[in-house]
Amino acid sequence: MSLSALLFCLLLAAMVAFVIGFWRAKRLSPDNPRAVHSRPGYHGGYLALWTALPAILVLLVWSAVEPRFIQAEVESNLPAQVLEGSEGQIGLAMGVVRSVATGLERLTPAEVAAAKASPKEAQRLFESKGVVIATPPNAVVIASAEELNNIRHLSRLAKTAVAAFLAIFGFIFAFRKLSPNLRARNRVEQVVILALMAASSVAIMTTVGIVLSVLFESVEFFKHVSIIDFLTGTIWDPRFASAGDAGGQGQFGLLPLMWGTLYISIVALVVAVPIGLLAAIYMSEYAHPKVRATVKPALEMLAGIPTIVYGFFAVVTVGPFLNFVGSEIGLVIQPTSVLTAGIVMGIMIIPFVSSLSDDIISAIPNALREGSYGLGATQSETIKRVVLPAALPGIVGAILLAASRAIGETMIVVLAAGIAANLTLNPAESVTTITVKIVSQLTGDLEFNTPQTLVAFALGFTLFILTLGLNVYALYIVRKYREQYE
């Protein structure tokens, strides 16, 4: 049986077990139901868990390990001349074996015999069943494929048998334990808490997964290109190697990309910080609560709009507009430029600055303001000399969070920043960013183990470290500051 069918059967068995457990528990002490420790539902749950859970766990582990094991087994039996080849050649051979195996499954016994007799006939037969193979498979390949099918078949049988055994054994074991004294509720609740714990570890596993996968591929990349060259290189020219041209090593200098990323983020902050901060001050200090209740969510809408929409807006509206303004005042502003991407990104991160700053300014105790008024300061003087200095660490935290958002932003810069890796100070020229290059190195049909694609992971790792550092520092500041007035 296939995995999904097995899982379905186990769920069905669990339901049956639940009903039996429920029914059994009601009859444990018919005269005095209070003598039974747990309610009948928990007995049912206990029985169901013992029936299905061990089998399901074993099945999942088995299915995760199975393909690797089978592959290694079949691979070791490939002819020696294939095994001497490169990793790619072995992979190719395994691919052929796998398709042939799928093809063999679909043939009748008579056709299998015919296929074994003549490679050409085999290719024709497979094609008629919808399995296309580039070269006629020889006897060795067919033998390997048969071995593959045999192991698969065996594994499937064994899997079904093990699952059935575990389910039946678990059921009998648990059924014999059902008694008025069984603490079924406690057992079931233990499992529930374990499941909750497992769910909360998914977040950790995601982080671990990100770090491991990105790190692993980055290490692969640094086997091709030295880490010093990557971090200090000023030229980005990955030079996509054409097929068979092994010498086509490009140059992978991070600095132009890093500069582009930072430059655009700086422009974005120059737009967002004054607007966001002044808006936050007005909302928290001057505005009527009703005005604030409408303005704040309205500004937050800016952060809820998908970034691809901003990218499109940058391309069709802001870029041409800046270009027009530039030509009016005698400047050449390219349609994709630091300015275009920076301004649009600035608009996007306004709410990150304004909402967080607003919260922080509102949290400043009124006693500070009243003290200042008492000394004769006007409201604006109070804000500038008392409230803002008190809120400064929090505001810096908010700005850093906004900066980290700008650095990791992808779609706006993909559409509006350009793809040429320039090291330029001119904001009217186009630059490119880390995220743009991750996208451009990984879209399209590429071989996965060339430095040209692997560099995307090294870039991703750089990005991850950069934003993580900013976030951790910003959250630390915000948290430390919040505690100050609590």
Place this chain on the structure above:
Amino acid sequence: MSAVAQDSSMSDSDAAETVGRFDNPALMRRRRREEVRFQAYGLIAIALGMSFLVILFGTIIRDGWTAFFQTSIELPIKFDAAEIDPDGTRNANALAQANYQKLANQALYGQLGVDPSSRAQRQAANALVSRDVDSQLRAMVASDPKIIGTTQNVWVLASGNVDAFAKGKIDRELPQENRQISDQQISWIDKLTASGAMEKSFNTGLFTNTASSQPETAGLAVALLGSFYIMLIVVLLSVPLGVAAAIYLEEFAPRNRITDIIEVNINNLAAVPSIVFGLLGLAVFINFAGLPRSASLVGGLVLTLRTLPTVIIATRASITAVPPSIREAALGVGASKVQSVFHHVLPLSLPGIITGTIIGLVQAIGETAPLLMIGMVAFVVDVPSSPLDPATALPVQIYMWATEAERGFVEKTAGATIVLLGILAVMNILAMVLRKRYERKW
């Protein structure tokens, strides 16, 4: 120098005038001007922020609303048996290979009175109808071969340029060499419009067509379905996982180092750039686990991980909002800890959980970058029948159309953006209504 206590409410201007630095009216005036200026800065900042919002929505609606309408031309098409099926076998292959474009063109020549011997005139006329008209006619014949030999009035799509002209996006007053439509063509269009053979109607194709290189026949069907599958997977996975994680952290977890790490980790995960999640998906789900590229299943898994922190944070907030007295009452009548959580706390925090989930979904539905990494940028012609088939998603489709060179795609892109923003607006309003309706003040 007389330091006089000032009233704390400075909006009370009488008080401000009578108290203060009496000995230096110039200084007082300056300080008051400064006050007004500072308030004005704040107002300007808010006005700027709001005007960005208005300009953004305004330009997109201006560019995109016309995408919901499309120009078509009614042509009396003669399904000539000699042209479609010269052998008379009604063989499906032969029917599929006939030159349907020619049928449409000939009907057009008749309608417009084009001189068939003039090559220039023929080309100008051919450019009026969509280049994908052949697939429309082919489908008609394939579904009902009996129409061969008859003449049918068929509404065929006009070409992208004609569509743009009919919607006023190409200026009639421009000199001929600067616009994509010649004077001759304009006179034909006017003739067709006057006779009622050219009309604009609601563009259902925008929602039912799949990928196409012609703007007039490109549609969102694959993207909408792909986004739907992704949403389904995200809801099915991130809600149980997120709620379970939040319950554990809020109700059961011991306060120790590990719990602290998990908490910090969740907060940081929410701020990791989304493209990094795409790299994770590529390395783990596609290269390691061997799931198919471009499939909405992988997209759903990646976005589940992306939305998980949002769902966890929202759920925790609404669980914390349930007062401890509820838990204590449950425990007091003999419920176990697990029972008190699942029977009382969870139902009470459900509205908050649902609102938080919708907000997470809104985030996921607009996410583009991680989907680019796992190959969902694809020219998909077949509607995906399961989450394992290649598909695109709404924001990815917008990206693909935004990078198309052809002019007609600008309108399409803006139209697709309106669809996306519309879906987001509906979901946000839903979240708002739910919050208003079920919000409980303890």
